[in-house]
Amino acid sequence: MHMADALISPAVGGTMWAVSGGLIAVCARKVKQTMRDNLVPMMGVLGAFIFAAQMINFSIPGTGSSGHLGGGLLLTVLLGPYAAFLVIASVLTVQAFFFADGGLLALGCNIFNLGFFPAFVAYPLVYRMVAGGRGGAFRNWAAALGAAVAGLLLGALGVVLETLASGISELPFVTFAAMMLPIHLAIGLVEGLATAVVVSFVTRARPEALYAVQEAGMRRGLWPVLAGLAAAAALLGGAGSWFASTHPDGLEWSIAKVTGKEELSGSDAGVRGELAKIQGKTAVLPDYGFKPGEAEAGEPEAEAESWPAVSAGTSLSGIVGGLMTLVLACLAGVVLKGGFAGRTEEGRSGA
Amino acid sequence: MSHHIVEVKELAHAYPDGTEALKGVSFRIGHGEAVALVGANGAGKSTLLMHLNGYLPTERGEVRIGDTTVTRETVALARRAVGMVFQDPDDQLFMPTVAEDVAFGPLNAGLPGDQVERRVAAALERVGMSHVRGRPPYRLSAGEKRAVAIATVLAMEPDILVMDEPSANLDPRARRRLINLLLSFEHTRIIATHDLEMVVEVCPRVIVLDGGRVVADGPTFELLDDEALMLAHGLERPHILRHSHPH
Amino acid sequence: MGVADWIDLGQMDELGRMDTPVHRIDARAKASVTLAFIVVVMSFPRYEVSALVPFLFYPVALVSLGRIPCRHIARKILVAAPFALAVGAFNPFFDRQPHGALGVPGGWLSFASILLRFLLTVWAALALVACTGMNRLGAGLGRLGVPRVFVVQLLFLYRYLFVVSDEGGKMLRSVEMRSEKGRPLRLRAYGPLLGTLLLRSMDRAERVYRAMAARGFEGEIRELERPSFHFEDTLFVVGWLTFFIAARVWNLADGLGLLLTRILA
Numbered sequence: 001m002h003m004a005d006a007l008i009s010p011a012v013g014g015t016m017w018a019v020s021g022g023l024i025a026v027c028a029r030k031v032k033q034t035m036r037d038n039l040v041p042m043m044g045v046l047g048a049f050i051f052a053a054q055m056i057n058f059s060i061p062g063t064g065s066s067g068h069l070g071g072g073l074l075l076t077v078l079l080g081p082y083a084a085f086l087v088i089a090s091v092l093t094v095q096a097f098f099f100a101d102g103g104l105l106a107l108g109c110n111i112f113n114l115g116f117f118p119a120f121v122a123y124p125l126v127y128r129m130v131a132g133g134r135g136g137a138f139r140n141w142a143a144a145l146g147a148a149v150a151g152l153l154l155g156a157l158g159v160v161l162e163t164l165a166s167g168i169s170e171l172p173f174v175t176f177a178a179m180m181l182p183i184h185l186a187i188g189l190v191e192g193l194a195t196a197v198v199v200s201f202v203t204r205a206r207p208e209a210l211y212a213v214q215e216a217g218m219r220r221g222l223w224p225v226l227a228g229l230a231a232a233a234a235l236l237g238g239a240g241s242w243f244a245s246t247h248p249d250g251l252e253w254s255i256a257k258v259t260g261k262e263e264l265s266g267s268d269a270g271v272r273g274e275l276a277k278i279q280g281k282t283a284v285l286p287d288y289g290f291k292p293g294e295a296e297a298g299e300p301e302a303e304a305e306s307w308p309a310v311s312a313g314t315s316l317s318g319i320v321g322g323l324m325t326l327v328l329a330c331l332a333g334v335v336l337k338g339g340f341a342g343r344t345e346e347g348r349s350g351a
Numbered sequence: 352m353s354h355h356i357v358e359v360k361e362l363a364h365a366y367p368d369g370t371e372a373l374k375g376v377s378f379r380i381g382h383g384e385a386v387a388l389v390g391a392n393g394a395g396k397s398t399l400l401m402h403l404n405g406y407l408p409t410e411r412g413e414v415r416i417g418d419t420t421v422t423r424e425t426v427a428l429a430r431r432a433v434g435m436v437f438q439d440p441d442d443q444l445f446m447p448t449v450a451e452d453v454a455f456g457p458l459n460a461g462l463p464g465d466q467v468e469r470r471v472a473a474a475l476e477r478v479g480m481s482h483v484r485g486r487p488p489y490r491l492s493a494g495e496k497r498a499v500a501i502a503t504v505l506a507m508e509p510d511i512l513v514m515d516e517p518s519a520n521l522d523p524r525a526r527r528r529l530i531n532l533l534l535s536f537e538h539t540r541i542i543a544t545h546d547l548e549m550v551v552e553v554c555p556r557v558i559v560l561d562g563g564r565v566v567a568d569g570p571t572f573e574l575l576d577d578e579a580l581m582l583a584h585g586l587e588r589p590h591i592l593r594h595s596h597p598h
Numbered sequence: 599m600g601v602a603d604w605i606d607l608g609q610m611d612e613l614g615r616m617d618t619p620v621h622r623i624d625a626r627a628k629a630s631v632t633l634a635f636i637v638v639v640m641s642f643p644r645y646e647v648s649a650l651v652p653f654l655f656y657p658v659a660l661v662s663l664g665r666i667p668c669r670h671i672a673r674k675i676l677v678a679a680p681f682a683l684a685v686g687a688f689n690p691f692f693d694r695q696p697h698g699a700l701g702v703p704g705g706w707l708s709f710a711s712i713l714l715r716f717l718l719t720v721w722a723a724l725a726l727v728a729c730t731g732m733n734r735l736g737a738g739l740g741r742l743g744v745p746r747v748f749v750v751q752l753l754f755l756y757r758y759l760f761v762v763s764d765e766g767g768k769m770l771r772s773v774e775m776r777s778e779k780g781r782p783l784r785l786r787a788y789g790p791l792l793g794t795l796l797l798r799s800m801d802r803a804e805r806v807y808r809a810m811a812a813r814g815f816e817g818e819i820r821e822l823e824r825p826s827f828h829f830e831d832t833l834f835v836v837g838w839l840t841f842f843i844a845a846r847v848w849n850l851a852d853g854l855g856l857l858l859t860r861i862l863a
Contacts, residue, residue: 010637028745037817038749041445041806044754047858051759052766058788063662066631066782069792078796090751094759097727097735098610100720105636109778194792201793209800296670355817404812427814441761442805446819447753460812487615487733489687491758494654507813 001112003159005103016162021221023116024089039083046075047087051094060190067190068189072118072197073148077127077210081119111156116180122151140203141196148192149185156184244306355382355417355510355539357403357433359561362423362427363563372398374563375412375491380539381389387571388543391585396515396543403513403541404433417486417510431460434509434538437518439494444488453486456507474506478532486570494525500570501532511539518546547589549555559584606674607759613666613730620664621793624831625730625738628660631838632726638721638842645697645707649849650714656838657721664729671728675720732756737821761802766795 006170029037050071057066071091076084089111095101102110131143160176202209357380364373372395380386388396388438401407414421414429421429437443446452449579453474457467475481478498483491491499497517504512517533518526525546526549533540533553550557550571558575559567561584567574574580578588620628635656642650661671693705722746727735733753740749773783783791797832807815844850 005636005640008640010641013637013640024748025745028747031747034858037811038804038807038821040750040801040817041754042803042811043751044445045758045762045799045806047751047755048758048762049766049796051755052795054761055763056770056792057768057782058785059782061785086748086751087755090748090755093752094732096605096757097732098721100674100724103719103858104633104723105637105640105719105831127851128684135621175735193785194788197789198793198796202796206797284799313767320673327656329651366819401808406808406811417806435809437805437812439805442802445754445806445810447736447755455810455815456813456817487611487757489757490615503813519643522751575654595774 003113003162005105008106008109008162009101010105011164012162013108015103018106018108020108020115022087023085023112027082029084031086034083039079041089043079043083043087046092047080047094049069050075050087050091058188058194058238062194067187067194069194069198070152070187071127072114073127073144073151073191075199076119076123077144077195077199081123084123085115085119090118109158109162113162117154117158118147118151121154125149137200140200142200144196145192147188148195149188152184152188152191155180158178161222194317196261211265267311356380356415357413358410359399359402360407360413362399362402362409362414362589364402364407364410365580369432372563373402376447376547376560376563376565377412378558378568383537383539384541384556385533385540385554386556386558387539387554388558388560389545389547389550389586394560395563396560398563400435400513400515400541400543403429403433403511405429431507432509433511434504434507436500436504436512436514440488440500441491442497443503443595444491445498447487448484448549449486449488449491450484451502452499453484454487456503457531460507470506470508474502477505478502479528491546492525494500494522494528495519497521497525497529498532501589511536511541512536513543515543516545517542518544518549538592547586548591551575559586560573561585609670610728611732613670614734616665618664620660620729621731621734621828622728622830623834624825624827625734626742626827627831628726628730628798629735629738629742629836631656631723631835634839635722635842638846639718640716641846642711642715644711647707647714648709648851648855649845650718652845652850653842655841657718660722660725660729664725666725667726671721671724674724675717678720679716684828685765691734731834733765739853740821746819758799758802758806762799765798767796812861 031043052070052072053069055068057068059066072084072088075087078084079087092102093107094108096104096107096110126145127147130146131140131145157177157180159179160173162175164173175337199210359379361375361586362376363371365371371506376395376399388399397405402409402421403416405414405421405423408423409421416429416432419425419428444452446455447477450471453471454467457470462470471484472481475484478501478503479494480498483495483499488496488499501514501517502514521529526546530549530552533542540554542550544550555571557567557569558565558573559574559580566584567580572592575589576592581588610661630727635653639650639653645677660666661668690703690709692706693708696702696706697704729737736749736752736756739752740746767792773787777783
């Protein structure tokens with residue numbers, strides 16, 4: 001569900017950077033205030049753990065497909081919302097840096113979608129409500145499943161809203177949401193399952209390791225809301241099950257079917273496909289009514305959906321110039337690198 | 352007065368789950384002594400070490416570093432006097448680069464930048480690791496990691512060095528270097544280890560722990576050569592002694 | 599995340615620790631210029647292709663001067679490419695209206711544009727990391743105003759990435775040796791495996807804390823040095839920003855093309 005830079009307008013990307021940056025600042029202050037010095041190494045090592053956990057797949061019962069842990073909810077259960085949000089943000093940042101997983105511009109969106117909702121919405125409003133203080137096994141499973149689903153559905157909603165706010169999509173909100181939510185219902189169930197088995201193991205092996213255990217006695221008043229949420233999710237799930245069955249995002253075999261590759265375990269194929277359709281109808285940025293370069297002369301401006309007519313001369317020059325620049329860029333690369341020999345040598349040493 | 356003396360009196364400790372790890376341990380280690388702490392797994396070595404710098408608060412008995420009893424109030428003092436080298440260097444080397452890691456302690460002590468720099472350089476020089484100062488710790492070999500871990504502690508200029516399994520995971524050459532390094536120190540040294548061959552070379556005195564109690568305390572050659580004693584406490588008479596005492 | 603990613607991570611780490619003129623540029627300078635680059639690239643209208651091409655100079659310069667093997671970066675871009683392809687591949691179907699006098703359908707133009715944008719943004723981001731390294735980048739972010747707690751978190755995570763993944767890899771191998779090859783874990787085995795790895799990680803964190811406390815840690819990690827911003831760093835920032843602005847305002851490729859076609863005519 002990582003959004004990539006190619007989907008985001010600078011305005012939306014910048015706004016979400018500011019929002020997530022603000023949240024990070026708030027959480028950083030809160031974590032400092034707890035005075036639990038041992039949180040510093042704990043957060044760091046758990047962030048590394050999430051990375052490692054994401055490379056371990058398990059088979060999803062009854063489907064023949066496999067999935068892996070995302071980790072947002074588990075971190076929140078272990079660390080509490082503030083510290084968990086920082087850890088999730090750090091995991092996403094490293095993923096963006098090293099795997100081009102989500103982009104730098106989209107990082108703010110991704111941190112918000114995958115961090116804010118599980119830590120500050122799904123955990124307090126769903127997980128703690130359902131699990132109660134020291135709930136039984138069944139309640140813990142229900143809590144993990146419910147909270148993971150809620151967190152991912154909200155995150156998917158975030159993706160929809162951010163894409164729409166980028167001014168790109170021509171799809172109506174309802175259609176887009178109806179595509180995204182069922183997929184994320186499926187991902188959420190997988191996430192919930194993984195979270196539940198790990199939490200129940202830790203509960204048995206070392207209950208004191210769980211943060212949530214420290215606070216017993218939960219209010220119960222949000223059941224109607226929960227029931228409503230569940231009903232809505234079921235409805236959406238039913239309506240979109242045809243879709244989920246053909247694009248079960250996060251499930252390896254679907255990707256395997258499409259690409260013939262078994263290795264891919266990213267959870268993005270279905271979303272990407274869907275976003276691709278939307279993207280197909282749209283631009284990356286609403287037209288600025290601003291056409292740079294020589295072609296600008298006499299252009300009708302400021303019509304959001306009009307295409308700037310380009311004369312034959314400039315089009316040809318565009319192609320020629322573009323190709324020439326490309327060649328120049330390549331040449332620059334070779335020259336800057338100190339010749340071809342140097343490059344192959346580097347290539348070998350890096351392999 | 353000296354900080355180089357370690358005195359433990361009737362120290363006992365039970366974990367929250369009820370396990371009694373220490374049941375009244377007493378010993379006194381003098382200035383510049385090198386003492387090995389040996390015993391089978393679960394004998395209480397780690398628990399004892401964690402008391403020496405106040406990581407575990409003293410519940411019963413007393414731990415004295417120099418003239419100071421270790422309490423909640425004097426923990427900072429104890430930590431400055433006692434340098435701890437942990438078993439897994441990966442736990443000890445947590446900063447991005449070797450130099451930053453060695454600087455961690457001196458910076459926490461509030462030393463000014465130039466003094467920190469001097470200490471870092473000296474400590475790395477001392478363990479022969481000046482050439483890796485810019486490297487990240489996870490790119491070091493096991494031997495280099497161990498040496499750097501010792502440097503991080505030396506940079507704090509402690510009076511007492513406490514080491515947990517310093518020779519674990521080292522290849523023979525790295526182990527040999529470690530032994531020479533340990534022999535070159537003038538600090539009071541307390542070394543918890545299963546490597547009895549190293550003990551013979553480095554420590555003139557041995558304290559044997561079993562079941563949370565001191566079962567023997569005396570000269571290394573005498574105790575480690577006592578086959579019955581060794582076997583009774585889950586240990587083994589070191590090979591090196593068999594050769595030096597032909598029967 | 600697969601095993602190959604971990605090998606990759608190790609390679610990126612090695613690249614990031616090299617010492618070249620680009621690696622020596624202050625991390626703050628590289629990070630802010632790269633972000634500016636991505637924002638400028640993404641601010642172009644949707645059918646723009648030729649005007650984007652000059653922006654290739656930035657990642658090319660970073661990668662070449664930073665002596666980053668092309669093959670390495672290219673492979674990473676290819677791994678991420680299916681996304682760009684999927685995003686763009688629908689355009690030609692939805693948007694068949696001929697565009698411009700050459701009659702290229704608009705969908706193909708925007709497809710090309712998306713691919714180019716993708717190449718540029720991904721390449722620049724990867725080049726930034728490969729030419730800076732996580733540790734310098736993290737420290738740089740801290741000096742750009744990112745909260746210290748978060749910077750420390752990034753660096754700690756990165757430090758223990760290799761340690762924990764090693765441990766996880768070993769556990770996974772030991773399980774795989776006793777199970778059918780190639781099959782993902784059953785949930786019954788997955789819970790204990792991951793749970794054990796989790797508890798071991800938490801134990802490790804506790805031991806790390808112990809080691810920190812032993813050396814006087816009281817909640818705050820202090821910094822050793824604060825490198826200053828040099829003339830070259832300023833030059834790097836000003837130079838590239840000037841180029842980006844110029845390339846955004848004028849279509850440099852078009853200009854070159856016009857010049858060439860006129861000369862030829």
